[in-house]
Structure formats: C-alpha cells, structure tokens
Amino acid sequence: MPGSALVAEGDFSCAAVVVAGGASRRLNHVPKASLSDGTNTLLDCALEAVAAASPRVVVGPESLPLPSGVLRTREDPPFSGPAAAIHAGLECIAADCERSQTSVPTWCLILGVDTPRIAPAVQQLLAAVRGVEQTCAERAAGFSPTGSEAPTDSEASAGSEASAGFWGVSEGTYQPLVGIYRFEAIRSVFSTGTTDASVRSFLRRLNPVAVEMSAADTADVDTWEQAQALGYTTSLWSSY
Template sequence: MLAGGRAERLGTPKPGVVVGGRPLLEHALAATSGAGRTVVVGPDELADPDRYALTREDPPFGGPVAGIAAGLSALPGPDDGGAVWVLVLACDVPRAAEAVPALLAAARHRTDEVAVHAVRGGRDQWLVGLYERAALHAALAALPAVHGASVRNLLSGLPALAVPDEDGATDDVDTWEDAREQDRRLGAGAVPPPDETPHDPHDGRRPR
C-alpha cells in the first residue's frame, strides 16, 4: 500500500485525512483485510507492527513506482511462502474495499493475463490492481530507474484484464474538494487529522 507521497494539494499527509469517519489509511487497510500480509510504504509515524509491515523507498518521495519496488521487496519471497499475486493500492482511495472483490473475481477468470486493474471513465487505475508477483518484478527490473518513474511505463505493457468501475469506487482524494465529495458519499464530515490544520487551497486560508 502506497502511503508516502507529499500530498502537496492537500497540505497534509493523506493517510491521516479523515473521510467517512475514518482516516484514509484505515479505509485502505479495510480493502486489504483478506491479504496474507500487508506492507505499507510510508513514513515512520505510520508504524503499526501488529497490523502490517512498514517500509519506505530510499530516498523518500521517489514516487509510486519506487514505492511499489520497496513494498514488493518487503514481502516474503516465493521460497518463503509469499503470495503469487500482489494487490497494489494507493492509500487515498477510500472506497477501495468496494473495488477489490471485483478484481479478485476477474483474476479467477483470467487466461494469459498477469494483471487485473480497475478502469474509471476510460482511465486506467493502475494503483487499484492485482499483479502477478513475478511479472511485477520483471517490469521493475526492466526500468532504468524506479525513482521518479512513471506508473504507466511500469505497468502498461503487462497483459491485463480491465475491470470497469461504474460507481466511482476507485475515485481518489487529491484535494479537499475530493475529500468533501468522498465524505458526502460515505456519510460523515471530512476533517483534518488531529492536531493539524492544513491549508485548503479552495478556501484561501493558510495553516496556523
């Protein structure tokens, strides 16, 4: 799970932003509840060893591809009982738990595909997807560098099943407007994380 971006438009780390009564990180963890092991790629303050492993790309803020590489490295390998398939998930998709069952169902009916990812309004949602571990390793190894690499460059060449998202389950939170919209869908007031008053670019206020 990718939880270490700068979140420049929100002005505060995304994992702690509350929508629908829960932080974004908690929504994402709910989507991984059936996983054999969960790895969160993010800063030290997210550590919760009883629930998941925490790691970080080196250097930090290397982008989602660097985060995927770090997370994959933190999972057990095939010789240690590691899973054949890996769920790659951004932490800013609060309704991801609604999308994951459809991905799993599609994966059970694949033929030669090594990836299953959501598509929303014709746009590939690479960071709500299932990927064969070996194919993901090979794709990462084929890149000249992972730091700053494009997710499209990493994943678009993989034979994939596209799962349409007609209900917006894969819509993410990039701005406070997005947070308010997700909150409306989930039914509670979006608030910043405790002890923080971030800048909302839509209302002109500055942090205190």
C-alpha cells in the same frame, strides 16, 4: 469482509502493497493517510479493503500508525514517487517471505491510500483473478467447460500474457494504483529504474486486462474539494 475467502481457497495466495507516502502537494502537504471522516482514516480504509491479503505492506514513513502484523517500508529516496514505492513494497514482501521461509505470493494487490470507497473494486479484482485460477485448474485437470478441446475466446484471454495482471478503469480513466498482478511478474518489471518514473510505463509491460469499475468506488482524494466531497476532512496528524 465479503469475498475474503477468495484469497484463502486452494493454492491462490495474494499479498498487498498500499502506497501511502506521497508528498500530498495539492493538500498543502497534509498526509493523505491521516484524513478521517470521524471514524476511519484513509489508511484504515485502504487496509480494510485488502484485509484478506497476506502479507500486507504499507509504503510510508515510520510515523504512520499501523496495526499489528502489517509490514512497513519506504521508497528510497523518500518522496521519489509511486513507482519507487511499489518497488520497495514488493521487495519488502519478498524479504518477509524469505525470513519466514514461505513461498512468495502468486498475486499482489497494488492500492493507493487515497480511495476510501475502494473495497468493492478490490473484490472485483479478486474475482477476476479467481476466474483465471479456476480456468488454469480446469485445464490442468483436462476439463473443458465448453465440452470441447478448443478454448473459448474468454478462456484463451485468461490463459494469455494479459493474465499477468488486471487494473481498474473508470469512465475511460485507467487507475494505475487499483490493480492486481502476478507477484513475480510485477516484481521483475519494477526491479530497476523506478525513481521518479511513471507507474503506467511499468504496468503496460504486463499487458493488464481492464476491469470496469464504478466512479464512486474509485473516487480519490487529491484536493481539499475532493476530500470534502468524500467526507474526509479532518487530519489526525499534521505531517510525516
């Protein structure tokens, strides 16, 4: 995948949470993750988009077919919303790191399962974070890209609280399930009170920086009309 090295270089580490257990009410409860274009399911697309991340966790039911090495968990109770799903995914990552005696990742991608063309947008998020990491490394080394000790506006922004995360915005609409955040920060924010809660209400506490994205890249599947437009109309399994 183009840009995969962004995760592997230096000390930058990134996990991913894919939210895939919604009730799909506007699709007559047909699981979004199961919708296929004849080659890939929406779940396949989401996992491919975050292929460079480690660990990857899918929040959804036991019936979801997952590749080897991809973690699975479920929000408690089931169908209690994406905020609860994000909480469950973050805790799963933390538990996996504890079991393997490895450090928790520095960053974490948050992605819904219903955006089949999202891969370029994910690369935008990774590039934004890479810029933050590079600026921090340069500061630690005492290097000023501008040749002076005073930071530029962009450098100051990168080092501010806003760098706790980035989320996508397309044509003025913010995408709460297209984002990347510092792992410890987002885990703390989503630690309690997530059942049936608004994802945006939690994410706003992180002061995320908006990353402008293409509407084509962030197009999602909420209705059968949208599924038809994107070419994902065949369900490979009928229920969770």
